[in-house]
Structures are given as structure tokens and as C-alpha cells.
Amino acid sequence: AARGGDRGRARAPRARWYAAGEGAEGAAKAGAAKAGAEAGAEAGASASSGLFAAGYGKPMTWRVAGATLVTGAALTAAYFYEKERRFKEILASKTATAGEAAIGGPFSLRESVSGKAYTDKDLIGKWTLLYFGFTACPDVCPEEMEKLAEAIDMIEKVAGEGAINPVFISIDPERDSLEEVREYVKKFHKRMVGLTGSVKQCNAAARSYRVYHHKTSEDADYLVDHSIIHYLVGPDGKFRKFFLKSDEAKTIASGVLNLMADEFKAERAQKG
Structure with a gap:
């Protein structure tokens, strides 16, 4: 009007x-x-x-x-x-030249609801989709989080509830307290895990996954320029695949389900 x-x-x-x-x-x-x-x-x-x-x-x-x-x-x-x-x-190129160890690795952060330590070991035993962002992000992060939540629902319609573990990791620990992250992630998905920690801890987690991030200014309301990538981690805690901003929710869902199916078939074949 x-x-x-x-x-x-x-x-x-x-x-x-x-x-x-x-x-x-x-x-x-x-x-x-x-x-x-x-x-x-x-x-x-x-x-x-x-x-x-x-x-x-x-x-x-x-x-x-x-x-x-x-x-x-x-x-x-x-x-x-x-x-x-x-x-x-x-x-x-990093995946091809350095193999399994190129992307992913040890990290130790805190889970936003319980405040307890959450490490890379907590990823073992489940398929996980990781996204690195910050709660003050005005547009890209909310869009990507909504896309991630949509992909999770698509995956679980086929593979069942709890088949995938969605995790948000802060790259802005100076502002992203446990409370900030807790309130942020629950807006997108009921099972979204929110992680934060000290500057050193969050930087170490970002480096493990080759995440670029940089504060655009020293103002109080600064933004953080960062890579926009969703990382798929397998039940063994190792990196499997990445999805970019240009990938739609259905592309992420189909990519995850295809890998799940392929590995399930491979396991059955090994067992004879």
C-alpha cells in the first residue's frame, strides 16, 4: 500500500x-x-x-x-x-593435499544452556552440521541459520528425529556470552546447540575448520566479516563435506542424506 x-x-x-x-x-x-x-x-x-x-x-x-x-x-x-x-x-585444495586432517580438529568450548565444556569429542557418534557466525550479524547469519534449520527438518523427515546434530559456534566471543548464544540459537531450531568460549578458544575452533573472520572496526557495534560455510561432520568426528551460501536448504539436505546412505551401505557391505 x-x-x-x-x-x-x-x-x-x-x-x-x-x-x-x-x-x-x-x-x-x-x-x-x-x-x-x-x-x-x-x-x-x-x-x-x-x-x-x-x-x-x-x-x-x-x-x-x-x-x-x-x-x-x-x-x-x-x-x-x-x-x-x-x-x-x-x-x-586443502582436502585434496592434506587429506582428513586438513579441515576439522580439536576444540574446547562451552555449551550455552548448561555452561559445560563441549569439545570435538562430543561430535562423535552423530552426524553434525556446524556453522560459524555471530549473534549480532544483521542479515547473513540469520538467513543461513534459517536455511540450516530448514535443512535439518528435511533430513529428519527421511532419517528420523535426531539424525543430525545442528551446532552454532560463535566467532565473536567478546559479545557472545552464554546467554546471548542461548537466546539466539533457540530462535532457529529447538535442538540447535550453541557454543562459545574465550577469544582464544573460539579462534582455535575457527582455525580448525579454516574459518576466516575479521572485525570490520573497533566501534562498539562492529560487524564481523567471515566465511559463510556449513560443515558436515561424520559420526567418527571427521569432516565430510561443506556447503556454501549459494547452496539451498534442499541441496544441503540431499547432500547429507546421500552421504548417510552411502556410508550405511558401505558398513553393511563390510559386515557381509
Whole structure:
């Protein structure tokens, strides 16, 4: 409704500047006929001024603003695309060259509900999806957490409730207290595990999974630029696969279910 109102208000000035323009143009012609070419030129200038003052410049301003927004959106999309491409190359190369130990490893944090220690050993025995973010994130993290929650529900419709363990790890421990993380994760999924700790502990966990993160300023309301990746960890506690920002919830769900099925078949084959 608000947009419709804006468009209605935008049409009214156009009518005014058109009417004003015709009046001004008539005045210019009359002036030219009465006072000659010089007077006509002056009146013509007045006509142009009348058009601009009455709002003739406004349609062009909106066009420029629209073009600016489109350009900004395209640049933002290009930034995220290039960022994802580079992270994907880095992760893939590390996995290929260094094997199982390239991504993932020991960490020790605190679970936001109980306050108890939560380590990499707590991942053993279950499939886990890890996401690194921060509670003050204005847009990307909430979007990714919602996507993660949607993927969890899709997976559990097939594999059963509790088949996957969703975990959020803070990369902003200076602001992300146990309480902050606890209140944050419960907005997205009832079984989401929230982890935080000291700066040293959170940095160590991020390094284990090759997570890039950097404070954008020293202001109190600073943001944290960081890699946007979901990590799938197998029941043995080892990294299996990663999913990027461009991957939809259904892509994550199908990727996890396919790996679950493949490993289940392999286990059965080994047992004969």
C-alpha cells in the first residue's frame, strides 16, 4: 500500500511540471513575438527553469537512484560469488593435499544452556552440521541459520528425529556470552546447540575448520566479516563435506542424506 501511495504521489508532480511547462512555454512564445529574439530566449530560459523547479528533474533522479541500486546489488552479488569461489577452491585444495586432517580438529568450548565444556569429542557418534557466525550479524547469519534449520527438518523427515546434530559456534566471543548464544540459537531450531568460549578458544575452533573472520572496526557495534560455510561432520568426528551460501536448504539436505546412505551401505557391505 505504501508503495502504491508513493507512485500516486510521484504522478502528481509530473502533472504539475507538465502543466507548468506548457504555461512557461506559452509565455516564452508570447515574449518572443512581442519583444523579439532576445526576449524570447530569456523567456525560454524561464520556461526551462519553470520545468526544473516544478519537478522536471525528479523522474531523472528516480532513474539514477534505481540504476544505482541495481548496480549496488550486482556488485554485492559478485562479491559473494567471488568470495564463495575462493573459499571453495581453498577448502577443496586443502582436502585434496592434506587429506582428513586438513579441515576439522580439536576444540574446547562451552555449551550455552548448561555452561559445560563441549569439545570435538562430543561430535562423535552423530552426524553434525556446524556453522560459524555471530549473534549480532544483521542479515547473513540469520538467513543461513534459517536455511540450516530448514535443512535439518528435511533430513529428519527421511532419517528420523535426531539424525543430525545442528551446532552454532560463535566467532565473536567478546559479545557472545552464554546467554546471548542461548537466546539466539533457540530462535532457529529447538535442538540447535550453541557454543562459545574465550577469544582464544573460539579462534582455535575457527582455525580448525579454516574459518576466516575479521572485525570490520573497533566501534562498539562492529560487524564481523567471515566465511559463510556449513560443515558436515561424520559420526567418527571427521569432516565430510561443506556447503556454501549459494547452496539451498534442499541441496544441503540431499547432500547429507546421500552421504548417510552411502556410508550405511558401505558398513553393511563390510559386515557381509
